[in-house]
Amino acid sequence: xxxxxxxxxxxSIQEGENATMNCSYKTSINNLQWYRQNSGRGLVHLILIRxxxxxxxxxxxxxTLDTSKKSSSLLITxxxxxxxxxxxxxxxxxxxxxxxxxxxxxxxTVNP
Amino acid sequence: DTAVSxxxxxxxxxxxxxxxxxxxxxxxxxxxxxxxxxxxKFLKIMFSYNNKELIINETVPxxxxxxxxxxxxxxxxxxSLELGDSAVYFCASSQRGNYEQYFGPGTxxxxx
Numbered sequence: 001x002x003x004x005x006x007x008x009x010x011x012s013i014q015e016g017e018n019a020t021m022n023c024s025y026k027t028s029i030n031n032l033q034w035y036r037q038n039s040g041r042g043l044v045h046l047i048l049i050r051x052x053x054x055x056x057x058x059x060x061x062x063x064t065l066d067t068s069k070k071s072s073s074l075l076i077t078x079x080x081x082x083x084x085x086x087x088x089x090x091x092x093x094x095x096x097x098x099x100x101x102x103x104x105x106x107x108x109t110v111n112p
Numbered sequence: 113d114t115a116v117s118x119x120x121x122x123x124x125x126x127x128x129x130x131x132x133x134x135x136x137x138x139x140x141x142x143x144x145x146x147x148x149x150x151x152x153k154f155l156k157i158m159f160s161y162n163n164k165e166l167i168i169n170e171t172v173p174x175x176x177x178x179x180x181x182x183x184x185x186x187x188x189x190x191x192s193l194e195l196g197d198s199a200v201y202f203c204a205s206s207q208r209g210n211y212e213q214y215f216g217p218g219t220x221x222x223x224x
Contacts, residue, residue, distance in 0.1 A: 030211075031211050033211065033212065035215075037153075040218075041217060041218070042116070042202055042204075042215035042216050042217045042218050043155075043202070043204075043213075043215040044215070045212045045213065045214070048211060048212060086153060088155065092211055098143055098160065098162075098167075098168075098206060098208075098211065099157060099160065099168055100157065100211070100213065101157075102154070102155040102156070104152070104153070104154055105153050105154075105155075107153075
């Protein structure tokens with residue numbers, strides 16, 4: 001398995017609903033980030049959570065981190081059709097420097 | 113005022129050819145990266161340069177050679193292209209000490 005696995009692989013919801021995506025990783029980390037990728041575009045940084053933090057908010061985004069379970073979740077509240085994209089978690093570790101290891105991504109579809 | 117730009121956006125070529133992809137960032141960052149994203153959207157780092165010095169070199173065939181003429185540019189040259197090289201290649205940059213990475217729009221390489 002790869003460092004940084006997301007589930008579900010695909011998620012389809014209605015506009016206005018909340019979307020929750022999960023990420024698991026294998027080794028100790030310094031930081032965990034979430035990125036969004038719209039179809040045919042590059043990745044865009046959403047939020048970073050440090051290993052000593054448990055929860056972080058940014059607008060409609062809420063990220064949690066459980067280092068004992070080596071897992072993180074990304075919650076998007078009141079979803080919009082424009083949130084349709086792939087979402088990736090990425091980790092960096094004590095020995096990896098700036099090297100990021102990406103998960104396999106969750107494809108979110110928000111239906112209008 | 114594009115932050116990270118790549119050229120070309122699309123590249124279609126035949127097996128055995130040699131091609132280059134160019135990347136430029138105007139963010140003043142000192143670290144640049146090349147990633148490969150396969151058809152399943154899995155993103156894997158290939159190379160990283162810091163101030164023109166190679167710092168990450170993953171297990172990549174030596175047909176791939178990065179070149180950094182200055183810290184704002186990181187080009188990727190690929191010799192003797194193979195069918196398996198077909199993918200989307202992303203350039204990214206970050207500032208030392210900051211783990212957030214900024215991605216270019218990607219170059220879709222198709223080898224026929």
